[in-house]
Amino acid sequence: MSTTAISNPAGSSKLAWQVEWRFAAIRNGMRDALAYRGDFIINFLSSALVPVAIQLILWYSIFTASGKTEFAGMTYPELLAYTWTSLLFSQIRGGNYDFDLIEMIRTGNLSTYLVRPVGVVAFTFFRGFGEKLATTGLCFLLGIIAIYFTQYHIHHFIMGMMMALLGNVIAYLFSSTLSASAFYWENAFAVLMVKNMFVSLFSGELIPLSIVPEQYAWVWKSTPFYLFVYGPTQVALGKWDTQIWANNMLIGFAWLTVFWITLEASWRYSIKRYQGLGG
Amino acid sequence: MNKAAIEVVDVKRSFKSVKKEEGWKGTMKLLFNPDYIVHDALKGINFTIPQGEFTGLIGANGAGKTTLLKILSGLIPASSGSARVLGYDPFKRELAFRKSISIVMGQKAQLWWDLPAIEAFDLLRAIYQIDKDTYKKRVDELTTLLDVTKLLNTQIRRLSLGERMKMEVIGAIIHLPKVIFLDEPTIGLDVLASQKLREFLKRHNQKEGATIILTSHNMDDISELCKRILLIKEGSVLFDGDPHTLTNSDECLLKVKLGTEPSTEELSGVVGIVATAIIKDEEDPTTYLMNVTRSRVAEYFQKLLTKYSVADIGIQEPSLERVIQRIYQQ
Numbered sequence: 001m002s003t004t005a006i007s008n009p010a011g012s013s014k015l016a017w018q019v020e021w022r023f024a025a026i027r028n029g030m031r032d033a034l035a036y037r038g039d040f041i042i043n044f045l046s047s048a049l050v051p052v053a054i055q056l057i058l059w060y061s062i063f064t065a066s067g068k069t070e071f072a073g074m075t076y077p078e079l080l081a082y083t084w085t086s087l088l089f090s091q092i093r094g095g096n097y098d099f100d101l102i103e104m105i106r107t108g109n110l111s112t113y114l115v116r117p118v119g120v121v122a123f124t125f126f127r128g129f130g131e132k133l134a135t136t137g138l139c140f141l142l143g144i145i146a147i148y149f150t151q152y153h154i155h156h157f158i159m160g161m162m163m164a165l166l167g168n169v170i171a172y173l174f175s176s177t178l179s180a181s182a183f184y185w186e187n188a189f190a191v192l193m194v195k196n197m198f199v200s201l202f203s204g205e206l207i208p209l210s211i212v213p214e215q216y217a218w219v220w221k222s223t224p225f226y227l228f229v230y231g232p233t234q235v236a237l238g239k240w241d242t243q244i245w246a247n248n249m250l251i252g253f254a255w256l257t258v259f260w261i262t263l264e265a266s267w268r269y270s271i272k273r274y275q276g277l278g279g
Numbered sequence: 280m281n282k283a284a285i286e287v288v289d290v291k292r293s294f295k296s297v298k299k300e301e302g303w304k305g306t307m308k309l310l311f312n313p314d315y316i317v318h319d320a321l322k323g324i325n326f327t328i329p330q331g332e333f334t335g336l337i338g339a340n341g342a343g344k345t346t347l348l349k350i351l352s353g354l355i356p357a358s359s360g361s362a363r364v365l366g367y368d369p370f371k372r373e374l375a376f377r378k379s380i381s382i383v384m385g386q387k388a389q390l391w392w393d394l395p396a397i398e399a400f401d402l403l404r405a406i407y408q409i410d411k412d413t414y415k416k417r418v419d420e421l422t423t424l425l426d427v428t429k430l431l432n433t434q435i436r437r438l439s440l441g442e443r444m445k446m447e448v449i450g451a452i453i454h455l456p457k458v459i460f461l462d463e464p465t466i467g468l469d470v471l472a473s474q475k476l477r478e479f480l481k482r483h484n485q486k487e488g489a490t491i492i493l494t495s496h497n498m499d500d501i502s503e504l505c506k507r508i509l510l511i512k513e514g515s516v517l518f519d520g521d522p523h524t525l526t527n528s529d530e531c532l533l534k535v536k537l538g539t540e541p542s543t544e545e546l547s548g549v550v551g552i553v554a555t556a557i558i559k560d561e562e563d564p565t566t567y568l569m570n571v572t573r574s575r576v577a578e579y580f581q582k583l584l585t586k587y588s589v590a591d592i593g594i595q596e597p598s599l600e601r602v603i604q605r606i607y608q609q
Contacts, residue, residue: 017408020408021408024402024406028394028398028399028401031398032391036393109387111352111382112387115353115381115382117377272356
């Protein structure tokens with residue numbers, strides 16, 4: 001044989017390799033997301049503007065009909081600020097890579113990734129995260145522009161962004177754990193649809209969670225979903241101080257650990273049922 | 280003999296699937312009390328492949344070829360028996376094992392549809408830890424050999440099937456795997472693209488000494504590339520050996536053009552061979568192809584002359600495709 005199968009450059013440690021392929025996957029995902037720039041912008045606008053328009057009309061109607069100046073502790077301008085800011089963070093949370101995983105299991109395309117010397121779930125995440133980073137970059141830019149014209153602070157926005165990215169990782173780990181159901185159930189998409197419904201509700205994407213009566217607040221507080229949109233929005237708008245932010249980041253890391261363990265366990269066990277269908 | 284790269288001992292694999300009966304009754308039964316069907320895809324396969332050998336895995340659809348490749352590449356476990364590839368248990372999917380193998384699935388795209396090949400190769404470079412200089416030289420060499428250098432910056436989705444498959448093959452061997460599984464790599468390709476890919480694979484096998492298992496329904500692939508074939512039928516190995524021993528047997532094809540158009544049954548009665556061994560030419564109904572024993576050609580010729588006027592006669596070597604077709608029909 002003329003050469004070894006894998007070259008191992010001098011000084012290249014296993015850690016360096018682990019970092020390198022992850023960055024390469026992120027880069028690859030970003031390029032994929034930006035391959036069709038027009039499509040990217042249209043997707044961003046359509047998925048953001050329609051829900052925002054509905055919310056703005058809804059809040060306007062509520063305030064006009066009730067004649068009140070405050071609703072659930074928020075004034076109309078505060079609700080407007082919440083709606084616009086949550087719009088940016090809701091673009092960062094999630095992504096379609098959980099659906100991609102189910103599709104790959106169902107069609108047998110997972111085989112392509114299983115033979116590679118990288119973890120399939122981690123690989124899918126980093127590629128998807130790369131795609132999401134492109135969106136995050138756009139959101140960041142829009143946020144900065146908005147802050148320039150308002151009284152909000154940039155460091156709050158950056159802290160909110162950090163929480164939203166942590167939320168993105170948690171969302172992926174949770175969704176990927178659920179996607180392992182595709183090893184047992186052919187049409188496991190329904191599981192993700194139900195999950196998405198709960199996430200939309202408890203993440204603060206549709207309504208500010210402060211509207212929920214205090215006696216029921218434990219419901220959303222006992223899920224990690226509020227870290228996806230509601231938490232980052234509160235931080236960016238200056239409603240949560242650094243201490244609350246740090247506490248919730250810690251809670252976020254605890255959730256991340258829990259879902260990492262459940263993800264590893266569910267895939268390690270379920271992969272034995274994989275059949276690699278489709279030729 | 281070289282050290283074994285692949286060892287398969289009594290490998291069996293079954294699949295269990297739900298049986299769906301027709302109509303509403305069947306739907307309700309499926310919901311509350313489903314019946315299952317167990318299909319034995321592999322029924323005790325045994326073989327050893329030495330390092331550097333180019334082996335063809337052939338058989339009809341559903342024979343078990345792809346199932347065997349999936350087991351060997353670690354995608355699915357065997358139900359029983361033992362498979363070792365480069366000394367590894369494939370299904371344990373150890374890192375060193377995954378770095379040493381590769382699989383090309385003709386019916387599945389492994390590169391990213393919306394990105395140009397060069398960006399996919401760059402990601403593979405990072406995944407397989409290939410240093411940048413080696414990577415550049417290798418991409419340059421492989422794309423030149425397959426004549427796709429100019430297409431490196433074109434999106435995969437914009438390439439023709441043949442060009443895409445060439446890129447898929449480059450992506451699969453860029454890390455110089457020691458074992459390569461090729462599952463119908465020439466499917467859907469035109470004659471020129473198939474030939475180019477075959478030449479490339481042959482050269483790669485000789486230069487790098489990679490062990491290659493190829494499944495294909497294209498017998499040109501098999502006869503040009505493989506020194507050994509494993510013929511699989513219904514999950515069992517029917518033949519294991521040099522494909523030329525199949526075609527160099529005492530059998531040949533006797534081609535005759537007669538003055539009349541007798542039925543194959545009538546001709547069978549006159550010559551004394553089974554009717555299934557006679558084929559009537561679709562384009563020329565007076566021409567017949569007969570699968571006969573070489574040493575008895577003169578005898579058959581004499582029998583033909585007793586009943587018919589013979590306009591032309593010739594002997595053809597049986598193609599691998601035809602021999603395999605016949606083995607399958609037996």
